[in-house]
Amino acid sequence: MSNHEDTAVHVASVKLLVIVWIALIFGTWLTVSATYVDLGAFNIWVGLAIATAKAVLVALYYMHLRWDKPFNGFVFLGAFIFLAIFIGIAMMDTQAYQPDLIPGYSPGMGG
Amino acid sequence: MTAHGHGDGDGLRIDHHFENADQQYQSAKLGMWVFLATEILFFGGLFTAYTVFRVNHPEIFIFGHHFLDKGLGALNTVILICSSLTAAWAVRAAQLKQIRMLKLMLVLTMLFAFGFLGVKGVEYNSKWKHGLLWARQYKPHVDHEQATEVQSVEVSIAGAEVGAEVIEHDSAGDTVTVESEVILVGEGGAPVPVPGEADRSKIAPAAEGPAGLAAPGSEEADDSFEVEPANAQTFFSIYFLMTGLHGIHVLGGIAAFIWLLIGARRGDFDSGHFTRVDMVALYWHVVDLIWIYLFLLLYLID
């Protein structure tokens, strides 16, 4: 269905919207259930993987990236990449200087 | 972005500096995606603080998350997912000039958004009552003012399970389950969450200030949450910062949907112009996306 002079804009079908909704609800159930299974350190990664899968579904279908110009998606992805740099380095550094903290020196910090 | 329609359904309005309607639409879309990228980074700072504190002090998070109600959190997640469905459907309706459907979907989205805030309100209220606030205001306690009787019950030992429940009675003598907890202690003494009890709220174990009942926790991942670790208040600082900022964005979204609804009633979308609905819906989906991660990282820690 075209609403503009030059290009047709994709209109999502109700079926597609509902299928994605079902997938998202299922994903939520899956995430909550996963917390009852003890996978040790993997729990967080399983959770993040499911959350990311849900996010990808929302982005591709609800936010139309599937049918949009790819650059819009690159912009969004770019934000995550730079955020990952920030989180990664902040994490590395704070972990690396924990041993340097003097216990009891600051009332609330460390040790 | 096009000019506000004057309700005369004169077809698509193209601003004078654009060559055609498609350039206008694509510009609005790219602009919105760039804005959403900035929102990711804005919230990202809070996710960074979360990561840094959790990686270095996991015991604070393991302790703190017990005070969050997983069931309410899951409910809120479902609410927002439904609202994303209705928002996406609203875009479709606007594209197809189904104005009544558009208005319905906008209203439903707003109702879901209000529902979300309502649940959050319940959760915040519970935290406030128990003094489980951010750092400087962290004064955990059990609220005895309304209870005439505190009845502690049921220590049943079945195999490796130990359960305990605290039920308070209000002044009318009715049972008010203000706080209840069921701790299953698995092998080795680490508590294991109880399936089916997820919708019960949890008690605050510390009756005094931040020092808690026991000595400040050691660096081991001691899951038992009678032992409050040092700086437990940091969990709540992060919880309120993240959910608070998210809630402010939900409010902003509601305002935007009200704006769209006013436009829909005025006939702005009669001609098939749907850009505004599309843009607000994109914003709303990001609000949903952020919550998906918040729910996981704050509520579902073990």
Next chain:
Amino acid sequence: MAVANTVLTGDGQNAGVGPEENYINHGKGILSWLFTLDHKRIGIMYLVAILSSFFLGGVFAMFIRTELLTPGQTIMTADTYNKMFTLHGAVMIFLFIIPGIPATLGNFVLPLMLGAKDVALPRLNLASFWLWLIGASVAVASIIIGAVDTGWTFYTPYSTTTSTAVVAMTLGAFILGFSSIFTGLNFIVTIHKMRPEGMTWFKMPLFLWSLYSTAIIQVLATPILGITLLLLIAERTLGVGIFDPSLGGDPVLYQHFFWFYSHPAVYIMILPAMGIMSELISVFSGKHIFGYRFIAWSSIAIALLSFLVWGHHMFTSGQSSLMNMVFSALTFSVAIPSAVKVFNWLATMYKGSIRLAAPMLYALSFLFLFAIGGLTGLFLGSLSTDIHLHDTYFVVAHFHYVMFGGTVIAFLGGIHYWWPKLFGRMYSERWAQVSALLIFVGFNLTFFTQFVMGSHGMPRRYYNYLERFTAYHQASTVGSFILAIGFLIMAGYLAHSLMKGELAPANPWGAATLEWEISSPPPHNNFNHEMYAGDPYDLPALRWDPSINGYVRRDPSSILATTEEAG
């Protein structure tokens, strides 16, 4: 369109003095300016606002330098001095230099270089300006209610515990941050979606490449500043305890948050200046820019690499040795694209036909001053030397050489270059040369001495100092007064130009970018034609026409889009 050629210069009809109707007299009254959607008017309003901020920041600077004439108290107490350097930094950075070139010259020139009628999102542009006004007002209000003394970096835990007006100032900066984000957003969308026929990415003027790279940084980095300031405000007002150790927080984490924005921010400051340089060097050497693709890619490289080096501000903060080494190594990489540009500019000048007009004087100053600034950055990026130089005057000198000697000098060059286009007037070339010379001499006297002082151990932000530094400080202060005189002279001849300056032709310099094809000042609607963009540095396409005292195109039809119907 019946009046197709009314404003285009191509056919020689209006290559001369600007037409009666232009963007300045289109619509009367202050409200027509405050509520305008015209990017040109927004650019001019920003110019007034930002130059006023520069003046305010400069006043604080003069207070600082005057106080430092003698060790110990000269004209103010130590507490007041702390406020002076904090305000100098905060005003100069948040009100002046970050919006700086993009908000003023960028807003005015970008759509014109694209042959467009406006930016992609004009309402957002106006919103950016209003946000600037609001943010600047809040920041200035903070000065009035007691000011801040934390340094412009607001380090915790002092900033979370001091009783000075931190919340107001950071709130102002927070609002200004959104102004910056929206400007960047607008420029990204405009450059992506509104380039004219013929203007592929690698046919864009390099000023646009620099604005685009700047916009990338504005959009990605500024939100982190936003959340940092928000957390600081929350820390002070609510006590959330993320950065304050007494509440369980981490003050080094604050510095990570702060510098993740503030390092890329310095590239927000310098990239547009480098873009101006490419335009000036080419035009005033009478030569095609050398190494176009290298310069274009180096802008993108700087934008991306700038996000990887913020820890070099934190070598002595408590950052781990591991990250100290990583950041030091990465910092060397970001110097490379800047050097690539400098060499390409030099190569552009080689065997060119150099004209020492005022804009070129500033461009040449930039080459000299930025080279010094950039090279001294290496001393600071190298971990072992930075341990000694951190928090000394060496740092102060370094960043003034790059921010002032780089950005401000290029900004002045850009103002002098585009002045005829903005206002339709020429200025006094003689007085411009005097001013440029005074600024160059004054600047070096002020700041070169600081390199020496700093390497001899003079700490920065110090109110008092040892006797042996007195001569350096006094020389520096004398330099600052020479600078001030240079700027006062500039204000004088530019004001005179507005009132009585010779009327400017459309293209006084013989440049080939599209903004020179329309009258000076431009009409409200910019272009009546669809434009076709050829090579933006094809200088031989222009010839001097003495009858209008300006340049005209040899082949006027070459810049009209072929789809346009004639007459």
